[in-house]
Amino acid sequence: MFDLDTVIQTAFRECSDLPSGLTDLDTYRRHVLAQLQQPDLIPPLSPRATPLSVVSFNCLLQDTGYPLEVFLPGGVTQSTEVDLDPTLLKERWIGWGVQIPGQQPWSSAKSALEHLSGPEVTEAHLMPKTARSKFPLPTSRDSYVGALLKIYDGLPSHKPGSVEEYVGIVCQSPLPTAMSSDGDEDIDMVPCLHVLSTRSPNVSAPPSPSDDTTRTELIRSLGDCFQPRDGVAGELLLLFFLSYPVSRPSTASPIGTLALNLLRSKSSSGIEMVTRLLMPIVVELPLTLPLLHSETLYPRCLDSANLEAGLLQLAPGTVLVLDEDGMGEGGQLGDKAVKNLQALAQCISEQTLRYEYPYMDNLKMECAIRPLILSQGRSLLPVDICLPVTPSDAVPDIDEPTLQRYRSFLAGHATPSRAAQVEIPDAISAYIQEGYVADRRTNAERGEASADESLKRRMRLARLLALSHEPPILSRDVWERAIALDTQVLARLRQRNEARGSVKPGALSTVAT
CATH class of the missing domain: 3.40.50.300 (P-loop containing nucleotide triphosphate hydrolases)
Incomplete structure (x- = not known):
């Protein structure tokens, strides 16, 4: 664990392109701490972010498999690199984050690319070739927003494919590769974020109309x-x-x-x-x-x-x-x-x-x-x-x-936390079980398919129907609506298949041709 001062000093020392006029570390530290007191005013990471600026980055963790990176914490001084005491070196976690693929502009008040499109996208905003394969969508691999994340507060348990929001200090850093070395002059530089804080996205249901x-x-x-x-x-x-x-x-x-x-x-x-x-x-x-x-x-x-x-x-x-x-x-x-x-x-x-x-x-x-x-x-x-x-x-x-x-x-209705609230009373479970037994008996007498698949399909519909109402309880009315909806779907499939001559009249089919 490192305090904010150490992270700020480390970022300041490692930044190779200090903005003009910024030479005093104490002044810069006070500026950063002041910005952290107003999180809503912190801008999103964008290709135009200047070195040592404080930004937020709501991102998809694309790659979390890099080895830990050794660094010299800020505030530690050494006369020469030759005399460097190895006991002063520490480790930090690094990973690669990308803008959320497919995020619609209306869904984020802070859009990093909303003013960066068309002719405004210049060569300076393009990702280096080694980073272009690290964005899922082919049409945006040249100019997406991505950054190397450097995290100082222990080893995060994040997995690739998870979404996190970070606040940190912008710098440039080499993108780790199997062939990279300190003396490689052709190594690609990418944006990096010295993370000051992590804010997990809000997954609880926001206030919403439930009528x-x-x-x-x-x-x-x-x-x-x-x-x-x-x-x-x-x-x-x-x-x-x-x-x-x-x-x-x-x-x-x-x-x-x-x-x-x-x-x-x-x-x-x-x-x-x-x-x-x-x-x-x-x-x-x-x-x-x-x-x-x-x-x-x-x-x-x-x-x-x-x-x-x-x-x-x-x-x-x-x-x-x-x-x-x-x-x-x-x-x-x-x-x-x-x-x-x-x-x-x-x-x-x-x-x-x-x-x-x-x-x-x-x-x-x-x-x-x-x-x-x-x-x-x-x-x-x-x-x-x-x-x-x-x-x-x-x-x-x-x-x-x-x-x-x-x-x-x-x-408000499509969150994981709300989905977990769906309640199925014991009386309804017994009612569904009785219907299932009756359906199996009927299907056996008619020589029709097993009722197992119908039950699974209707249970899926019933849970989601319950989720769409308030409170999210699977009642008898909800179950009957699930049956009616499933019956309508099967009838339309049967009509389509019969029109194409793929099944005998009267036979039910859940597979379209």
Whole structure:
């Protein structure tokens, strides 16, 4: 543990490009301490941040596997480097953080790149080549906001893929690589942050409208993404937005998730646009054969010192919109494409992401992704609900006050802490069990499929339906609504499949073709 004075002095000493006129350490220390007293006025890290400025950085931890870094604490003086006493050296933790991939501009009051786009992005703002592979999204790898984090208060337990907010002092530092050395003149310099404090993001539910009126209006607006207005699709989209893995049984799929597949009759961007308006973190991934063969969806470390980001290394709660239309009629899949699809399927069904290290096999880390699959035919991926829809070419017209109310409702109902509050009374558990036994008997008499899958699917819907109400209790009414919703989905799937001649009339199918 080091006090603030030591961190400030260390940053001041290690900064090789002091701003003009800044030479007095005491004056600078008082300036930093004064800034820390007004945290709301601390600006976000941006490519224009000047050396020794104090900034905040709400980031995704991309790489936490660097070795500890040895340094000489500030305030310690030594006459010459030759006479340096090794007992004075200390260690600090370092990691690489990046701006949150897919974070929508409206969701952050402090946007580091909101005034840095188009022609204003100059070569000075570009990331060096060695750092470009450390951002998940290919379209932003040249100019994203990232920094080497230097943390002095012990060994943090952060894992790659977690989100943290840091306040620290900006400097420049070499990016650690397997081939880097002190005498390498061509080593890439990257922004670094000498961390003064850590603030975990607020995961508790903020104040939000909890009345059923807001819920009903939101479902109606979501239903307007389709033609004609589709109440079933609107309600399923709402439940999808609220989904989050709340527990992870060792022998079953995570509880609280919902992988939703909208079977579109045509391509349309309306669903994606409304999702970006309502959800704070949205990443769109058009699946194509070239992408599956050229990109890597999972993080991998090739040289034991540098973890390259994968497209699926995303912040918890990210809505991942997967558009399968670009897959066309399919084609030959090489080994890389197969591994990518396996990683994607694992991310959806298990909520885990594969990390590839040269010294470790089958390493998986937990993730929390909301997968929305858009397709015009049978999905390649494991899904919980398939719903045929007809998207509208128009985007619902939502005024700003209503939009803010919708966002507040979703923000308050879609948190992990609230998801854990869903209550299932013993009487309702017994009621559901009785219905399940009756369904098994009926299905056996009719020669139909087992009721097990129906029960699992309906339980997913029921938990999320309960979550959308106040208080979040799975009542008999909620359970009956889950059954009705599931029945409507199956009826639409049956109608679609019968129209295509893929099943016999009257047979139920949960798989679209």
